[in-house]
Amino acid sequence: MNRTAMRASQKDFENSMNQVKLLKKDPGNEVKLKLYALYKQATEGPCNMPKPGVFDLINKAKWDAWNALGSLPKEAARQNYVDLVSSLSPSLESSSQVEPGTDRKSTGFETLVVTSEDGITKIMFNRPKKKNAINTEMYHEIMRALKAASKDDSIITVLTGNGDYYSSGNDLTNFTDIPPGGVEEKAENSAVLLREFVGCFIDFPKPLIAVVNGPAVGISVTLLGLFDAVYASDRATFHTPFSHLGQSPEGCSSYTFPKIMSPAKATEMLIFGKKLTAGEACAQGLVTEVFPDSTFQKEVWTRLKAFAKLPPNAVRISKEVIRKREREKLHTVNAEECNVLQGRWLSDECTNAVVNFLSRKSKL
Numbered sequence: 001m002n003r004t005a006m007r008a009s010q011k012d013f014e015n016s017m018n019q020v021k022l023l024k025k026d027p028g029n030e031v032k033l034k035l036y037a038l039y040k041q042a043t044e045g046p047c048n049m050p051k052p053g054v055f056d057l058i059n060k061a062k063w064d065a066w067n068a069l070g071s072l073p074k075e076a077a078r079q080n081y082v083d084l085v086s087s088l089s090p091s092l093e094s095s096s097q098v099e100p101g102t103d104r105k106s107t108g109f110e111t112l113v114v115t116s117e118d119g120i121t122k123i124m125f126n127r128p129k130k131k132n133a134i135n136t137e138m139y140h141e142i143m144r145a146l147k148a149a150s151k152d153d154s155i156i157t158v159l160t161g162n163g164d165y166y167s168s169g170n171d172l173t174n175f176t177d178i179p180p181g182g183v184e185e186k187a188e189n190s191a192v193l194l195r196e197f198v199g200c201f202i203d204f205p206k207p208l209i210a211v212v213n214g215p216a217v218g219i220s221v222t223l224l225g226l227f228d229a230v231y232a233s234d235r236a237t238f239h240t241p242f243s244h245l246g247q248s249p250e251g252c253s254s255y256t257f258p259k260i261m262s263p264a265k266a267t268e269m270l271i272f273g274k275k276l277t278a279g280e281a282c283a284q285g286l287v288t289e290v291f292p293d294s295t296f297q298k299e300v301w302t303r304l305k306a307f308a309k310l311p312p313n314a315v316r317i318s319k320e321v322i323r324k325r326e327r328e329k330l331h332t333v334n335a336e337e338c339n340v341l342q343g344r345w346l347s348d349e350c351t352n353a354v355v356n357f358l359s360r361k362s363k364l
C-alpha cells in the first residue's frame, strides 16, 4: 500500500501496531529496533531517557536507535512507523487488517464485515444465507465492533446488512444450545446477553445510522428506536412478530415505539405483529427517509459522506445532549424488558413457536 503521499492518522498508527503483533515471521532485530525507536518517537517525542550502561546491551541498543532519530517530529515518526510496517509484507500480507486504498477493513469477525472509510465506520451483518439472523456469536461481535467504533476516529457509525435482508432478527437456533443448567440457565444467560447488547446501543456515543437494505425482523427492528437516523430502501419491511413467537418487546421498543409512532400504532406492531412497508414506517416516524432500491446505496452513502465531514466534536457533543436526558430511563426499560423476556422464553407459547420454525412448520 502506497502511503507515502498520505499523513498517517492515529488510527493508521494503531492498526500498524496491531499488525506488528500479528506478524507471522520475526522481522529481525534491526527492524524491531527501528520499530521500537519510531514508536517511542511517535508517542513520546525525542529520546528523553538516561543512556544505559555499556553492559546493559539490549537497553543500550534501544536507546541508540531512539536517540538516532534526533528531533524527528512525532507525526513523521508515526508515518515512518506505518510505512515500515506496511513494507514488511509479504509476511504481513496474510494477517493484514488494512486493505488496499483508504478503506480499512477489520479482521477477526466471523459474522460481520467492519470497515472504516471517509469518517464512517460501517458494521455490516454478514450471514446473508441465513438472512443475517443474529446468532450468539454475532451479538458478541456487534458489541465488540460498536465498542471499537466508539473509540476510533470515525464521525458516524452505520449498521447495514449484506444480501437481500437487513436482518431476520434473533437466530432462533440460539434457543437450541442448552447449557448443563438447563432451560432456566439458558433463559438467564440470554437475558444477561440481551441486556448488555441493547445497553451498547443506548450508550453509543456517536451518531448511529441504520441503512436498511431489505426486510428487517424482530430485534433488528426494535433497535431502530435507539438509532439517530434510519434510511431504508423501498424493498425494506419492518416486522416484530413477538406475540406469534410467544415473546414480548425488547430493544427498549416498549418505550421508544409508543413515543415515536403513538401508542396505538406501536400496539399494532409490537402486540399484533403488523408488518410495515418502508413508506408506512417512514410515515410513523420509525424511518427517516425511504429511497428507491435502484438508487438507495448511491444516494444514502453520498449523504452519509457529507455528514461525516461535519466537525467531530460538535457532532459528538450534540449526540450526548440529546441522549443524556433519556439514558437512565432507557437502561431501566431495557432491564425490565429483559426480565419479562426471561420468563417468556420458558413459556410453552415460545417453545412451541421456536420448535415450529425449526421443524419448518411455520415461518413468519
Ligand SMILES: CCCCCC/C=C/C(=O)SCCNC(=O)CCNC(=O)[C@H](O)C(C)(C)COP(=O)(O)OP(=O)(O)OC[C@H]1O[C@@H](n2cnc3c(N)ncnc32)[C@H](O)[C@@H]1OP(=O)(O)O
Pocket (backbone or CB within 6 Å): 129, 130, 131, 133, 134, 139, 168, 169, 170, 171, 172, 173, 174, 190, 191, 193, 194, 217, 218, 219, 220, 241, 242, 245, 247, 250, 357, 362, 363, 364
Ligand atoms: C440472546 C437472545 C436475544 C433474543 C432477543 C429477542 C429477539 C427477538 C427476535 O428477533 S424475534 C424475530 C425472530 N425471527 C424470526 O422469527 C424470523 C424467522 N425466519 C423466517 O420467518 C424466514 O426465514 C424469513 C421470513 C425471515 C425468510 O424466509 P425465506 O425468504 O423463505 O427464507 P428462508 O426461510 O429459507 O431462510 C433462509 C435460511 O435462513 C434461515 N433463517 C432465516 N431467519 C432465521 C432466524 N431468525 N433464525 C434462524 N434461522 C433463520 C432459514 O432457516 C434458512 O436456513 P436453511 O437454508 O434452511 O438452513
